[in-house]
Amino acid sequence: MKSRIGGLLFGLGLILLIVLPAVGLLTLAPWWALVVLIVLLAAWLAFTRVGQQSWSVMEVGIATIPQRLGSSSVVVVGIAGVVGVLVALLSMAAGFEATLRQTGTDDTVIVVRGGAQTELNSVVDHDTATVVAQAPQVLHNAAGQPIASPELVVVAGIPKRSDGLDANVEIRGVGEHAWELRPDIKITAGRKFKPGLRELIVGKSAAVQFKNTDVGSTLKLSGQIWTIVGKFDSGDAHDSELWGDTDVVGQTYRRGGSTCSITMKLTDPKAFEALKATLTSDPRIKVDVSTTRDYYNRQSEQISQLIHILGITVGVIMAIGAVFGALNTMYAAVATRAREIATLRAIGFRGLPVIVSVLVETMLLATLGGALGAAIAWAIFDGYTAATLGSNFSQVVFNFSVTPQLLWGGLKWALAIGFIGGLFPAVRAARQPVTAGLREL
Amino acid sequence: MKYFHLVWAALFRRKTRTLFTLLSVIAAFLLFGLLDSVRAAFLNAGNSIAGADRLVTISKLTFTMSLPKSLLGRIQAVPGVAEVTYANWFGGIYQDPKNFFPSEAVAENFFDLYPEWVLPAEQRKAFRETRSGAVIGASLARKYHWKIGDKIPLQATIFPQKNGSNTWTFDLVGIYHVSDPKLENQENVLFFNWDHFNEATAFGGGNTVGWYVLKLADRRQSDRVAQAIDALSADSDHETKTQTEQAFTASLVSQFADIGLIVGSIMGAVFFTLVLLTGNTMAQAVRERIPELAVLKTIGFSSHSILALVLAEAVLLLVLGGAIGMTLAGVVIDIVRVQLGNTLPLTPLDGSIWLLGLCLMVAIGLIVGALPALRGMRLRIVDALSGR
Numbered sequence: 141m142k143s144r145i146g147g148l149l150f151g152l153g154l155i156l157l158i159v160l161p162a163v164g165l166l167t168l169a170p171w172w173a174l175v176v177l178i179v180l181l182a183a184w185l186a187f188t189r190v191g192q193q194s195w196s197v198m199e200v201g202i203a204t205i206p207q208r209l210g211s212s213s214v215v216v217v218g219i220a221g222v223v224g225v226l227v228a229l230l231s232m233a234a235g236f237e238a239t240l241r242q243t244g245t246d247d248t249v250i251v252v253r254g255g256a257q258t259e260l261n262s263v264v265d266h267d268t269a270t271v272v273a274q275a276p277q278v279l280h281n282a283a284g285q286p287i288a289s290p291e292l293v294v295v296a297g298i299p300k301r302s303d304g305l306d307a308n309v310e311i312r313g314v315g316e317h318a319w320e321l322r323p324d325i326k327i328t329a330g331r332k333f334k335p336g337l338r339e340l341i342v343g344k345s346a347a348v349q350f351k352n353t354d355v356g357s358t359l360k361l362s363g364q365i366w367t368i369v370g371k372f373d374s375g376d377a378h379d380s381e382l383w384g385d386t387d388v389v390g391q392t393y394r395r396g397g398s399t400c401s402i403t404m405k406l407t408d409p410k411a412f413e414a415l416k417a418t419l420t421s422d423p424r425i426k427v428d429v430s431t432t433r434d435y436y437n438r439q440s441e442q443i444s445q446l447i448h449i450l451g452i453t454v455g456v457i458m459a460i461g462a463v464f465g466a467l468n469t470m471y472a473a474v475a476t477r478a479r480e481i482a483t484l485r486a487i488g489f490r491g492l493p494v495i496v497s498v499l500v501e502t503m504l505l506a507t508l509g510g511a512l513g514a515a516i517a518w519a520i521f522d523g524y525t526a527a528t529l530g531s532n533f534s535q536v537v538f539n540f541s542v543t544p545q546l547l548w549g550g551l552k553w554a555l556a557i558g559f560i561g562g563l564f565p566a567v568r569a570a571r572q573p574v575t576a577g578l579r580e581l
Numbered sequence: 582m583k584y585f586h587l588v589w590a591a592l593f594r595r596k597t598r599t600l601f602t603l604l605s606v607i608a609a610f611l612l613f614g615l616l617d618s619v620r621a622a623f624l625n626a627g628n629s630i631a632g633a634d635r636l637v638t639i640s641k642l643t644f645t646m647s648l649p650k651s652l653l654g655r656i657q658a659v660p661g662v663a664e665v666t667y668a669n670w671f672g673g674i675y676q677d678p679k680n681f682f683p684s685e686a687v688a689e690n691f692f693d694l695y696p697e698w699v700l701p702a703e704q705r706k707a708f709r710e711t712r713s714g715a716v717i718g719a720s721l722a723r724k725y726h727w728k729i730g731d732k733i734p735l736q737a738t739i740f741p742q743k744n745g746s747n748t749w750t751f752d753l754v755g756i757y758h759v760s761d762p763k764l765e766n767q768e769n770v771l772f773f774n775w776d777h778f779n780e781a782t783a784f785g786g787g788n789t790v791g792w793y794v795l796k797l798a799d800r801r802q803s804d805r806v807a808q809a810i811d812a813l814s815a816d817s818d819h820e821t822k823t824q825t826e827q828a829f830t831a832s833l834v835s836q837f838a839d840i841g842l843i844v845g846s847i848m849g850a851v852f853f854t855l856v857l858l859t860g861n862t863m864a865q866a867v868r869e870r871i872p873e874l875a876v877l878k879t880i881g882f883s884s885h886s887i888l889a890l891v892l893a894e895a896v897l898l899l900v901l902g903g904a905i906g907m908t909l910a911g912v913v914i915d916i917v918r919v920q921l922g923n924t925l926p927l928t929p930l931d932g933s934i935w936l937l938g939l940c941l942m943v944a945i946g947l948i949v950g951a952l953p954a955l956r957g958m959r960l961r962i963v964d965a966l967s968g969r
Binding site: 471 | 597598601602604605608609611612615616641642643644645646672674678679736737738739741745747784816818820822832833835836837838839846847850851853854855857858861862864865
């Protein structure tokens, strides 16, 4: 009984003194810190006496893994599961964030009505639009006109290709300067819509998602026939939209000359504060001004935060399960090698080589599991296309993005699980009385 | 049953190993409970039984476009319509956009059509009589510690007031509850008087409404009534689209994300790992006990009872861990719901989730027990006793 309480206290001490700091350090450490650690470990194994002893004990452990394939695979698969799910979920958030982040820049600003938060909520009347575009910080083109696009966002329900059910698509009416504002947009098929006509061009992702959006086909919106005349690729959230002429879209949806927002190019990104001051102090208008980068980053905040909470919660719970799986496996591994370890101790090996060898073995299995999980997540989910309702209540298509940071993060989780799962069995192996170990079957 | 203590003793023969395996099982079913609660919350969003006889009429063009109030009488006159009400989306913000909760301007008879939202009679009276009155859901009240008599200022995102102010201040006169705990997520809406909205809003008023809700006299006639209503405004400049409330919500939810697929894939990965892990434990446990099983056979246990014993042990392990895990999930969900209100969509674990969980426990138990049990059944006494 006494020894049991002692063991418990020892275990607790181990958690407080070693496990928590080590895991904390690991999660914070940059990648090069780990490389340095591995190099140091390798040097220690190669050049010190205790290190060489550890190496030989480790060799035996690793050589016997094939005999314990079933139980060793528990560690590998368990950790692969954790890392795979974690990386997949976080890559969803990363992809969504990236899509919206790319949509904004620092040198374009978006103006909506005061308090509106999103374009869909906003109404900007014609007079306000005129005042806003005349601000001195707005860049003018060669013809001397301000590069500003009054834009209108409406949501239409049109059938999806996949199941024929209606989903919301964003129809954006843009002004004539929209192309100068967003020079990266390429027309990949057909041509641009002509101002004044009921013509639309379709974003790359929307074209994949919705029926009747091929170039040349027609779409019935609000009882009127629209022709799709082109397809564009912007590489960002606009790819999920259909674009037409602001005035024509406005007439169709009876907006009476009002729009939702004005997007403008700044003479210089540094001019933003001055522009904001000019517009917000103008008594004739009541508007909110933000750079498009800020605006679109804000749009992704809530959803990506939700996914992060989900991912970390699921990851932590799965990791707890995997730790116990690893503990089981490694305790069993140590138990089957009890006699061998006791023999080593009897002929003069110290405890440290035993600890190091069990720990390194577990971490190797964990690394394998982490790499496997990350690889599976990458193979299945990198570039995987999904869609969700964005802040304008319409479909935003995005690709999962398995970034190197996510892979590295997943590997860190694997190492942390391996460390905890290996440490306790390792210490037990080293602390076992030699006589008891020799008697073990 | 009479062998229960035998199975129990076998299970706890190696306490540490069983404990660790049990903890893994607990973690897996804790996750199952939580994720299935999220899935159920999304599913229930479009699935209230009370809503089965309600239709929603919105603008066919785009749901943000409003409809003329003159439609009210004409819809009312459609045969098969028992009662009609209307509402406007307001979308106000309390202090910070992060605090978002839905807010709607509703007609006087709105609560008549939603019997599942329970509002005491005197509070309903107060709501009718207070022009700037507002009614909120109970969990919203808990979250912000609002009580009747408080003033709630909301920042308008769409509708500034005529006087140029963006702030609408409401007097809290009532707090509603939902009768069905599954629908508790609906306790987070703020309702205020449509008449007040129509009068005070700078634009978007003018006797237009956001959508109509109508109650059917007979729910089997929903298709016919929906078509009749849409026919009222066919070819006009305000064509409508009428559908059941369920279909309306379900379409929004499915557009948000394929929750079933996400939850399904995660649980697939979790249970695959779990099968491997517990399967390994059971294999070890049986391997160690071969001589004991041989003794059992020697004293007269049939091969089939050995099979049953080992299977029972595996199922017991899973059910024990699973039950603890799901109980834990229930506790966590209760705590989260009280602490965070309805920011996370979670429903309490009900009978159907428990049943599904129980089926999974037994199924996984049988899967992981199968191979070791077969091995136990097939062993030959002579070989096993001599350690071959």
